[in-house]
Amino acid sequence: MSNNEVPKVFYRGKNEEFMVVIQSPEDYRRYKKDPSIPLIDVVDSFKVFVTRAGTQGIIDEASRAMLENEFGTKNSDQAIQKILKDGAFQEQKYTYKTEYDSTNDSMGARVPH
Known part of the structure; x- marks a missing residue:
């Protein structure tokens, strides 16, 4: 697995x-x-x-209240076990652009007059 792949459940x-981030799909x-x-x-x-806004959206750490409301416990280990047991594996590849393209070549060079 390359550095830009993040396996998640x-x-x-x-x-x-x-969502829980896992070490590898095999594990x-x-x-x-x-278990x-x-x-x-x-x-x-x-x-946790x-x-x-979905799996491609914003990711925050779940609060203890969220864990309590959903899993009946504030213990993250117990919530993680439930997520691993009943969740679905998904692997996302992230690509990072290292070069920047011009966004408006028709404007020409912008220099102060």
């Missing part, structure tokens, strides 16, 4: 969509078969995120 809740598949695998071997961080 999404879980659609009652009012929000939650996640192993965990799905054997006794320690979370530290599966997740990239012990944070909430997405705004």
